[in-house]
Amino acid sequence: MARLSTTDQLADLRRAYTGENLSQAVPAVRDGAPLPAAGTGAQRRLEARTLVAACTAASVLQLMPPASIVRPCHVFRTVEPGETPKLHLNDRALGPLLFELLPRTEGGFGIGVAGLRHQQYRRSSELTTGDAAIVLVGVDEDAWDLGMRYVRWMHEFRGVEYTDGGGNDDDIADAATGSALLRRVHLWHDASWLRALPLDGAWFAEWAGGPSEAEVRERLGHPEFGTSAQVSLRRLDPPAEDVEEGLRTYPWPEEFVSAVTAAEPDQGPDRR
Helix, strand or coil, X not given: CCCCCHHHHHHHHHHHHHCCCHHHHHHHHHCCCCCCCCCCHHHHHHHHHHHHHXXXXXXXXXXXXXXXXXXXXXCEEEEECCCCXXXXXXXXXXXXXXXXXXXXXXXXXXXXXXXXXEEECCCEEEEECCCCEEEEECCCHHHHHHHHHHHHHHHHHHCCCECCCCECHHHCCCHHHHHHHXXXXXXXXXXXXXXXXXXXXXXXXXXXXXXXXXXXXXXHCCCCCCCCCCEEEEEECCCCCCCCHHHHCCCCCHHHHCCCCCCCCCCCCCCC
């Protein structure tokens, strides 16, 4: 069997962090960008908030039929790191993610990303604050509309007071670390779940099942694909029992639990 080229080896390594396919990873490493960091403070803050929102949204996905805390459940299937990261979502993840990201006022508190707005493209959606952005790959206009129906349903269910507001960017300590973890979130794809959040000026990552703490620490410390960020790591044993039967019969609206994201091309979004 022929040995892989250096480029192919680097691409395979990058894919362990990002979940990309070869057509996405090979050009990046060939251009000398093993796994780039976000270039601005605004971009780092948005990506850190996106990671926290995704972890919260995944806990909702776990409760959708077939409700389970045993099977891996994550919002992102793939992250293509770059100046504007391209995020590929798992099925049914769009609505819960948008609910956590879009600004709202609930219980008198601003939640979500202040000033976040939407730009629609033919095969993708962009969320931007004006000085930072993320692209949701494969989210066409129909998928976006369904995601927003979920958001409006949750607003009514939760009694959201205003669809503006948003949290304070200053409450995301060390946003560079949160951004770095988002760009490497595929490291935890075999875990039942991931909880990553800023805590006392640092970041804490906890997950159940999947990779060991030593494996994650080694990956994060890799000289080319790792990060210098300091993260407290804690792996829990995978759940021994699944959710109670009552959670399996929760009356979710059918249009949300059966929805899937739009089909997406291998090469990423068409933003024309």
